[in-house]
Amino acid sequence: MAIEEAQFDKLGRAFFALADPTRRAMLVHLIAGEATVSELMAPFALSQPTISKHLRVLEQAGLIEQSRDAQRRPRRLTAGALDDVDGWINAFHARWGGRFDRLEAHLASMKDKDA
Secondary structure (H helix, E strand, O other), X not given: XXXXXXXXXXXXXXXXXXXXXXXXXXXXXXXXXXXXXHHHHOOOOOOHHHHHHHHHHHHHOOOEEEOOEOOEOOEEEOOOOOHHHHHHHHHHHHHHHHHHHHHHHHHHHHHHHHO
């Protein structure tokens, strides 16, 4: 499975963003729709600059984007935000799924021989 360097960088940024529980919680919050920095900050005992750093990491990973609504600048999930991550994980899932299927068939054939 060849992964182009640009795609790997994008995957690396996405996995880095997803590695932090605060950022994952922010993504879960954004599933319901747009939210301002204040709304995203509410569940955490973190300063506004710290929350802004987390949001910057999510934006650089391409997982969220900022929109403008008059004076508000809410964040929202980007369309297909996790498609690259999902595709990367599914490639491994398919490979291991096939191995487990072959193992199951082999064990079943061994069981039939013992019977």
